[in-house]
Amino acid sequence: MVDFASLPIPVIPYTPLCRPGVGIAVTSLGEVRAKVRMDFTTAPHRLDYHQIMLVESGTGDFTIDSTRYSCRAGSLLWIRPNQVIQFASATNMDAHLVMFTETFPLRLRAQMGMLDDVLRPCHWQLGDDELAGFQRVLALIQEEFGRPDQGLGEDILKHLLAVALMHIDQLCRSQRKDHRETDTPSGENGELFLRFRRELEASYRTTRLVEDYAAALNCTPRTLSRACRIVAGTSTKDLIDARVALEAKRLLVHTDLPVGTIARQLGFTEVTNFGKFFARRVNMTPGTFRRGDDPRN
Template sequence: MVPSGQLSPATRPDLPRPEIDVLELGDLVPGTGVPRPVLLDHDLLVLVTGGHGLVELDFRALPCRPGTLLRAAPGQVLRCSARLDAVALRWHADALRGLDVDPDAVPQHHQLTGPDEDAVINEVSQLVVDHRRHRADPAAHVLLRHQLAVLLIRLALLPGVRNSGGTPDDTDPQRTEKATFRRFCREVEAGYPYTRRVEDYAARLGCSVRTLTRACLAVTGRSAKQVVDERVALQARRLLAATDEPVARIGRQLGFPEPTNFGRFFTREVGVSPGAFRAARDRPPSRIVRPRRPADPADPDGRA
């Protein structure tokens, strides 16, 4: 069994804040009543140990039961819709610096079973014990870093996980399109607050708009413009749900100087106005609005 109890060093002000924290799921979603979405600022790995229910990650409802694994990244929005027992590993990116491990290779949602579940529980349990016992000792940080790295590598090698996330092998006939799509997504992640023009991303990647659109259609079934707009809409939903920033300010952060243009864009992408979407955060999680695929890829509110 994974040890439980108050595990966070936040209750011990005499201790330095480590690169790796061990928490309970409730520590991440404090408060009573209907839980609001929480905007994450660290990498997170959650192992459910008891209870049944849903956890929403970036507005996607994920069923959870003992043995469920959840992986979340900084910037994502987390919301618990049921009382679950879980241990959460939270770490800063520096915790894995210099180690050959890719946290993004870990599945976002996976149900552990059989020997894999036993192995993961054992490794998490040992990390929890060592964190509790040695977190005051800077010399033990090396131990915790390597334990976390081994755990993440093991999870990335789970059956059905490897290559399922998008790293194409040499036999994949769509490997060129997938490689182009991955490069495009990296550029969009860095540039979406500044531009939604596909032409700008094509110029950065040294290819044509047609090449980007062909790659996006092959991998996702959506155009390059839709991929960009969906990323902007996702960030808008995150900020509306998990912060109290004024709607107009959120729009400006995402490149919409005029609130009316932001409102039209958001309503087109999500199906409701920004105000209505924000109001839904105080309702039960089932009432959170799911995004819809834009019916018209044209962009009347695009910037010059």
């Protein structure tokens, strides 16, 4: 089993200069650039905290887990802990940044499991109305963050962050092509989905069988499939395979491990089966992906 945290990819810890001890910080990309060497940000690195970035001006490319996003004013990105990120060397972007620890947010409805879900979308291009609404929320967070704390500041920031995250959750659902009235997760389906996501993180290297996950969660495959469809809009099998493919891409890009070793660490007994799986999910062979021959990455 690979301990991804031990791989030689730099990790930036959560060390805010303002309001230490509070699990949220508000700054700008320009301020970060003034404190961090450019050659560091343009090399692959990870954060041990969440970061929401709203581009205010300029353009540039930003890569999250081997997917490159072309950003401009109105681009919204959510970087989750341990995702491998990288700025393009030539960028004139400036952006609002909201950084927060994994334990800071309020835990609200079941869809807030997106906090822990690296398979959820992480990039949106906001329309005018969406952008104006999100900017108002960010302005409130920034105003409260800069205000002297009189006893309730942290609680207010928690609630304002919850509003921002629910805005993003609404974007996820409103931009889904198969959006339906029944897509809002609630009750047993939402809770089962969150339990499945935790089980998937623990077991994706050892099994890709829906039946194994259903057994671990003490439910039927059909019940689990229904929860995944309602909450995530896709099948249980697709979520399992997407998580395995994500780890495969990370290992191919950021380690020198042979393809056969990566295949075994992800539970494949034959490297040819891994190659077929990867080509089906990513539309190229592991070797092609590792060389970076595809212009999209």
